[in-house]
Amino acid sequence: MISNKCKYAIRALVHIANNEQDDRAVMTSDIAREQQIPRKFLEIILRELRNNRILESKRGKDGGFRLLRAAEDISLTEVMRIIDGPIAMLPCVSLNYYRKCDECEEESCEIKAVFEQVRDRTLDILNGQTIKSLTLS
Amino acid sequence: MISNKCKYAIRALVHIANNEQDDRAVMTSDIAREQQIPRKFLEIILRELRNNRILESKRGKDGGFRLLRAAEDISLTEVMRIIDGPIAMLPCVSLNYYRKCDECEEESCEIKAVFEQVRDRTLDILNGQTIKSLTLS
DNA sequence: ATATATCCTATCTATTTAGTAGTATTTATT
DNA sequence: AATAAATACTACTAAATAGATAGGATATAT
Numbered sequence: 001m002i003s004n005k006c007k008y009a010i011r012a013l014v015h016i017a018n019n020e021q022d023d024r025a026v027m028t029s030d031i032a033r034e035q036q037i038p039r040k041f042l043e044i045i046l047r048e049l050r051n052n053r054i055l056e057s058k059r060g061k062d063g064g065f066r067l068l069r070a071a072e073d074i075s076l077t078e079v080m081r082i083i084d085g086p087i088a089m090l091p092c093v094s095l096n097y098y099r100k101c102d103e104c105e106e107e108s109c110e111i112k113a114v115f116e117q118v119r120d121r122t123l124d125i126l127n128g129q130t131i132k133s134l135t136l137s
Numbered sequence: 138m139i140s141n142k143c144k145y146a147i148r149a150l151v152h153i154a155n156n157e158q159d160d161r162a163v164m165t166s167d168i169a170r171e172q173q174i175p176r177k178f179l180e181i182i183l184r185e186l187r188n189n190r191i192l193e194s195k196r197g198k199d200g201g202f203r204l205l206r207a208a209e210d211i212s213l214t215e216v217m218r219i220i221d222g223p224i225a226m227l228p229c230v231s232l233n234y235y236r237k238c239d240e241c242e243e244e245s246c247e248i249k250a251v252f253e254q255v256r257d258r259t260l261d262i263l264n265g266q267t268i269k270s271l272t273l274s
Numbered sequence: 275a276t277a278t279a280t281c282c283t284a285t286c287t288a289t290t291t292a293g294t295a296g297t298a299t300t301t302a303t304t
Numbered sequence: 305a306a307t308a309a310a311t312a313c314t315a316c317t318a319a320a321t322a323g324a325t326a327g328g329a330t331a332t333a334t
Contacts, residue, residue, distance in 0.1 A: 001223060001225070001226055001227070001228070002226050003291070004291080004292070005291075005292075005293095007227070007248070010248060011240075011241075011248070014247075014248075025310095027309095027310070027311095028310080028311075029310085035240065036239075036240045038292085038293065038294085040293075040294060040295080041292065041293055041294085043311075043312085044293090046311090047311080047313085050311095057311060057312090058300095058301085058310085058311080059299070059300040059301060059309095059310060059311045059312075060299085060300045060301025060302065060308095060309070060310050060311075061300090061301055061302040061303070061308065061309045061310060062301080062302060062303095062309085062310075063300080063301070063302095063309075063311055064310075064311085065311090076251065086138060088138070089138055089139050090138070090139065090144070091138070102173075103148075103172065103173045104148075110151075110270075110271040110272075111144070111147060111148070111271060114213065114262065114266050114271070117262045118259050118262050118263065121258040121259065121261070121262060122255050122258065122259060124258070125254050125255050125258060126251070126255065129251050133247075134247040134248060134251070135247075140321090140322065140323085141322075141323070142322075142323075142324095162279095164278095164279070164280095165279080165280075175323080175324065175325085177324075177325055177326080178323065178324050178325085180280075180281085181324090184280080184282090187280095194279095194281090195279085195280080195331095195332085196278095196279060196280045196281075196330070196331045196332065197277095197278065197279050197280075197330085197332025198276095198277065198278045198331095198332055198333045198334070199278085199279080199332080199333060199334095200279040200280055200331080200332075200333090201279075201280085202280090
């Protein structure tokens with residue numbers, strides 16, 4: 001399962017992509033209201049996305065958030081990894097958060113082989129998805 | 138991520154499948170030692186698998202656990218759902234543990250559509266795997 | 275009777291999840 | 305310069321989950 005936080009992050013980014021016009025930033029409070037996300041929690045999420053170079057922010061009056069890159073250049077996997085960490089179902093098959101099994105010999109591990117397949121088919125789908133592909137237009 | 142508990146469950150079942158001979162039951166302590174799983178924790182797991190009709194148990198001397206069905210009739214998904222619950226990445230796309238989203242219209246939800254694909258490709262792989270297919274032989 | 279296995283109830287600690295509260299800082303406008 | 309309005313930051317909290325452990329009850333082969 002992906003976390004609620006991650007679902008919020010995706011919805012917030014899609015909302016920003018749908019509402020960026022001219023170069024006006026989108027405010028946390030607008031996203032919170034329209035997407036029904038707790039405002040203070042959303043603040044934390046947006047800041048985290050900014051720290052990871054998905055968003056840029058502007059403080060003070062008329063402040064808010066904008067995508068740092070084009071929506072088609074932000075993949076779903078990138079967002080999911082920032083917010084939730086590994087996508088794989090086992091640490092020993094994770095590409096970005098690999099950790100060794102202590103109990104099994106990995107070369108001959110049948111369980112590992114299965115979850116490598118799951119990882120590959122999952123990434124086939126998720127890598128192809130971007131914030132752009134999730135917008136209305 | 139699947140839990141450690143679930144990985145233990147799978148390894149324990151594969152161990153039982155590999156070590157069932159004649160009609161001798163396999164003891165918790167043997168599995169615990171050979172698979173390096175904490176014994177008391179493993180007891181809970183095996184009992185849970187028994188309560189869900191994956192295993193049968195025999196108490197007392199010469200007691201232990203046996204598969205209730207043939208190893209090729211126990212799918213990986215069945216075990217995973219018993220121990221960890223849903224396999225899908227979102228409650229609203231889970232086949233066995235469905236829960237409605239409260240914030241989005243499901244018919245038009247782009248996020249849901251993506252994670253339905255992930256679910257289908259994941260189940261394509263996991264439904265094809267059984268305790269038998271994970272054994273040595 | 276006894277040794278040995280599962281069964282059951284209760285408990286525990288650490289981590290993660292999902293937030294909330296309050297203050298500091300920055301910026302546009304007047 | 306003052307003010308209003310936005311993000312930035314620090315700290316805290318409650319509930320759930322993960323990953324176990326402890327101890328006694330019960331069943332069974334010998």
